[in-house]
Amino acid sequence: MPYTLTGPARHEADVRKSRFLALAAPIDSPQAAQAFLDAHRDPQATHNCWAWQWGDQYRFSDDGEPGGTAGRPILQAIQSQDCDRVAVLLIRWFGGIKLGTGGLARAYGGAAAECLRTAGKVLIREERRVRCTCPYADMDRVQARLLSAGARIESARFDADGVIWDLCVPQADAAALESLYVDQTRGQGDWRVLDEGA
Secondary structure (H helix, E strand, O other): OOEEEOOOEEEEEEEOOEEEEEEEEEOOOHHHHHHHHHHHOOOOOOEEEEEEEEOOEEEEEOOOOOOOOOHHHHHHHHHHOOEOOEEEEEEEEOOOOOOHHHHHHHHHHHHHHHHHHHOOEEEOOOEEEEEEEEEHHHHHHHHHHHHHOOOEEEEEEEOOOEEEEEEEEEHHHHHHHHHHHHHHOOOOOOEEEOOOOO
């Protein structure tokens, strides 16, 4: 199961007089990854190398370092720690001593891996969005049972018949929650899956 970060993380390293600053953050879209990179890159630094992964989409950049020595090692650090929905920016200030291609790959990959290793992580819970209705008479009892079973209410609207909830439910528990819902509403409510998961 993949993990994402609970918040931003950073790690600094000095390698043969070059300074490396790794910045990592959770992202909720590829556009958010680009926004994070744009907001944190340092135009005064020698290189701003990066990688991000969001589901099966990923990108990386060596930003002028020899091909394959920066962006790919950063992406490998993300993948080797089972991270997803994460962006990592590695800023390097050159210290005057060349590291060689192997040294660069170790420096970039190592700093990214250490940044992610020490970051707070949370398991990514795949969810389904569901719209369901519930009569007023059953609302409090059904809501309590759904919430205790792991559902999350995104929105609630009310009409003459009762409440209309948009829920996020754990994908692995969707069928069991639907059964619970049918039982709790004695078949009076409507349960409709809006999508097939995050």
